[in-house]
Amino acid sequence: MSLRQLGKSISDAVRKFLRVPTADERAVNTLLKEIQRALIRADVNARIVADFTRKVRERSLSSEVPPGFSRKDIVLKSVYDGLVEILGEKKPTLQLVKGTNIMLFVGIEGSGKTTTVAKLAVLLKKRGYLVAVVCADDHRPGAYQQLLDLLSEFEIPVYWERGVKAPELAERGVKKFKEEGYKIILVDTAGRHKNEQELIEEMRVISDRIKPTHTFLVVDAAIGQFAYQQAKAFHEAAPIGGVIITKLDGTAKGGGALSAVVATGAPIYFVCTGEKLGEIEPFDPNGFVSRLLGMGDLRALSEKLHEAYLEMKRLKEAELMPEKFNLLAFRIQLQQARKLGPLTKLLDLLPGGLSLNLPPEVAQEASKKIDKWLVIMNSMTREELENPKIINRSRINRIAKGAGVYPEDVRELLSNYKRAKRMMKAFKSDRAAKRMLEKLTKSVL
Numbered sequence: 001m002s003l004r005q006l007g008k009s010i011s012d013a014v015r016k017f018l019r020v021p022t023a024d025e026r027a028v029n030t031l032l033k034e035i036q037r038a039l040i041r042a043d044v045n046a047r048i049v050a051d052f053t054r055k056v057r058e059r060s061l062s063s064e065v066p067p068g069f070s071r072k073d074i075v076l077k078s079v080y081d082g083l084v085e086i087l088g089e090k091k092p093t094l095q096l097v098k099g100t101n102i103m104l105f106v107g108i109e110g111s112g113k114t115t116t117v118a119k120l121a122v123l124l125k126k127r128g129y130l131v132a133v134v135c136a137d138d139h140r141p142g143a144y145q146q147l148l149d150l151l152s153e154f155e156i157p158v159y160w161e162r163g164v165k166a167p168e169l170a171e172r173g174v175k176k177f178k179e180e181g182y183k184i185i186l187v188d189t190a191g192r193h194k195n196e197q198e199l200i201e202e203m204r205v206i207s208d209r210i211k212p213t214h215t216f217l218v219v220d221a222a223i224g225q226f227a228y229q230q231a232k233a234f235h236e237a238a239p240i241g242g243v244i245i246t247k248l249d250g251t252a253k254g255g256g257a258l259s260a261v262v263a264t265g266a267p268i269y270f271v272c273t274g275e276k277l278g279e280i281e282p283f284d285p286n287g288f289v290s291r292l293l294g295m296g297d298l299r300a301l302s303e304k305l306h307e308a309y310l311e312m313k314r315l316k317e318a319e320l321m322p323e324k325f326n327l328l329a330f331r332i333q334l335q336q337a338r339k340l341g342p343l344t345k346l347l348d349l350l351p352g353g354l355s356l357n358l359p360p361e362v363a364q365e366a367s368k369k370i371d372k373w374l375v376i377m378n379s380m381t382r383e384e385l386e387n388p389k390i391i392n393r394s395r396i397n398r399i400a401k402g403a404g405v406y407p408e409d410v411r412e413l414l415s416n417y418k419r420a421k422r423m424m425k426a427f428k429s430d431r432a433a434k435r436m437l438e439k440l441t442k443s444v445l
Contacts, residue, residue, distance in 0.1 A: 003254040007292040009038035014079065014293070023071040028060045035079065039086075043224040043256030048086060048263065056082040077306075080289060086259050087285040092242060092267040094282070096129075097213050101184045102174055104210065105244075106203045107218030108230065109191040112246035114143050116218050116272060117188045118150035119280040120244075124184050125154055132182040134173030135160040136206065137190040147188065150277065166190060166202065171209040187212070200233060215241035216269065219261060224253030228260035235266035242269040245283070249274045327385040330417050331377045334370050372405060373413045379403040388417060 013034035020027045032053050039049045059078040065071055103120075107113035117133060125131045133151065135158055137143040144160040151158060159173035170187050177185045189206060191199075207215065217234040219227050231243055243266050248254045261268055268283040377385065379402035384391055391399070391414065400407045 003042070003248060003292060006038055006042040006255055009041075010035055010079075010083075011293045013038070014076065017075070018072065023060075023075050025061060028057060028075055031075070031079070032057060039255065043253040044086065044259045045225055045228075045256070045263070048259050052082045052086055055085075080293075083289045083292075084285045086262065087288060088262040088268060088283075090267070091282070091284045091286070092269050094214075094269060096184070100178050100182070101214065102210055102212045103184065103186045103214040103216065104170075104189070104203070104207060104212035105187065105216050105218055106189050106199060106234070107191050108199065108220070111191060111218045111220040112272065113191050113218040114146050114188055115150070115275070116244055116246055116270075116280070117186050118147055119272060119277050120270065121151060121156050121186050122154050122277050123280055125156055129184045130182050131156050131184045131186070132177040132180075133158045134170055134177070134185060134187045136166045136170035136173065136187050138164060138166045138169060139190045143188065143190075167205050167209045170206045174210045197233070216244050217241060217266070218244050218246060219257060221245050221247045221254040221257040224256035225260045227257040228264060231261040231266045232264040235264050242267045244268070244270045244272065246272040248272060249279070325421050327377055327380065327388050327417060330420055331374065331385070333420075334374055372403075372409060373416070376400075376403045376405060376410055376413050388414065 013031055016034075017023075017027060017031040036049055036053055039052070040046065056078045059081075060071075060075040063074050063078070065074055105113055105117050107116075114137075121131050121133050133147055133156060135144040135147055137160075141162070144158065147158045147160075157177070159169075159176055161169060161172065164172070166189060170189070174185055174187065187206070187210060189202065203215070217231060219230055221227075223230075227245075234241060234243075243261050245254075245257060245261065245268060248271050258268070270280055271283045271288075272280045376399060379399050380391075384395065384399075391410075396407050396410045396414075400410050403410075
């Protein structure tokens, strides 16, 4: 299964899940089985798939639902985040040193290493850097000609000498371009070694001679899970290095190669998605998953939910500290009251709440009032929500106008907020009352 087919299979499974009436355990399990099947067919390691399934199921069914979101949103975020984790959560950034940057490239024969060197050279040249390339391949003269053909129109110089061994080629070329003032020097090497140990040994010899600031292993995506052995051996030999994945344009094993490399802990810096010089890009797991699924809105949903969780955590901490209880914390209490459970019970859980035995007409009126208060708080600035003390008469008039209510409504909200804060302090000093509130909260929510 190609990456394109993998993305379509997962997208189809997600869309099917969105059509189910309830995001219950059965629906989640059905979704995960379809995604499991797609990942296995894309050559992703079975252990990685099992770990992905376990984490996504747990997060989908046990995570708290923030106000304004649904259980389906939680499931989608869990799937998206799980796929990002398979490909590596962090986006490595190419850090350049102040002096001369020497980049050494190694890779098994046929991995597309020489073309990748040319691609990265052009990318860096377009970013405004002074770039040169050293062809340290003493085995294949065609590599030098290939680099010349690819880079001549971009005026990127290439160094090579016939009859000189690879370590000497690398050292001479780097010395020449350093003296000429080039800031980035890319060193291509021979890929004739089929044995990783021989390749790594040559890499070590060349590395000792040129002292690279960056070392990259170029891996062909078509080798799938076998990328694990290459990346692991390389990463152990050169922990400062990174990996570049090539031929992701249609390989049937791209998912396997990506996940295998990530499993080693070696960072993926770039991916090549085609043969053209411009078809290389920094590897961003979030962006890659979004493009893979063809559902960019999933990334936005994941980010919004992440922000909501951080806000909930911060406000819940504030609720436990009455001196920090502000309108932001009060608002989330009101939102939870409107979203989670019978209002006749939930109203009493709010600090300063009403009686548990509210008549239906009173509960209905209270519900309308909470809706109005939420609209009012949405018209406040962040500064006002965090520090209600600054809300004076002119601010009250502005807030009322923005919310489409009377100034008296704003004052009523502020009065109830102050009452809630006083009740928070009372609960803090009365352990029995606080325990009772917590117990009742758990039973209703």
